[in-house]
Amino acid sequence: MAKHKRPDSLTTLQRAIGTRISWARELVMPNQSECARLLGVDASTLNKIERGDRAPSVFLIAALSNRLRVSTDFLLKGVLNGRTDEELALRLAALHPGLVLQRQDMAPNTDRNTSSDTPDPPKRPDEEIH
Numbered sequence: 001m002a003k004h005k006r007p008d009s010l011t012t013l014q015r016a017i018g019t020r021i022s023w024a025r026e027l028v029m030p031n032q033s034e035c036a037r038l039l040g041v042d043a044s045t046l047n048k049i050e051r052g053d054r055a056p057s058v059f060l061i062a063a064l065s066n067r068l069r070v071s072t073d074f075l076l077k078g079v080l081n082g083r084t085d086e087e088l089a090l091r092l093a094a095l096h097p098g099l100v101l102q103r104q105d106m107a108p109n110t111d112r113n114t115s116s117d118t119p120d121p122p123k124r125p126d127e128e129i130h
Contacts, residue, residue: 015052020075022050024068027091039063 029035036046041060048054056064065072070088071081080089 011052014055016078017056017076018050018052020078021056021064023092023096024064024070024075024088025050027088027095028068035067038067 025032025035029038032046032050033043036043039046039060040063045054049056049060061072061075064070065075071084073079073081074085074088080086
């Protein structure tokens with residue numbers, strides 16, 4: 001067991017990544033167990049990642065990006081990456097009309113060399129704006 005509690009910002013980040021993985025996977029492979037099998041992970045592991053209870057490894061992020069045909073930028077930061085994520089954006093907008101997604105090439109003040117960017121959690125239409 002960890003000696004120190006994980007910062008809430010990391011928990012929020014982990015949940016946001018899990019949500020984006022879930023959205024992308026559902027568009028390509030509705031069956032979570034089949035997706036897990038193709039990725040070489042246990043179905044319960046993928047389920048925990050999508051719920052935000054477990055952080056995905058960098059290797060799993062790369063495999064998911066390849067298998068689901070989305071950019072790692074979308075999975076990790078929620079930023080759409082030009083033509084790579086164009087189809088994904090259209091399909092997500094159809095399923096989640098109030099979803100707010102940023103396009104990397106349109107995001108203001110985006111520093112592409114910053115490695116410690118923490119993405120905003122996905123926005124849904126039913127969330128309050130503070």
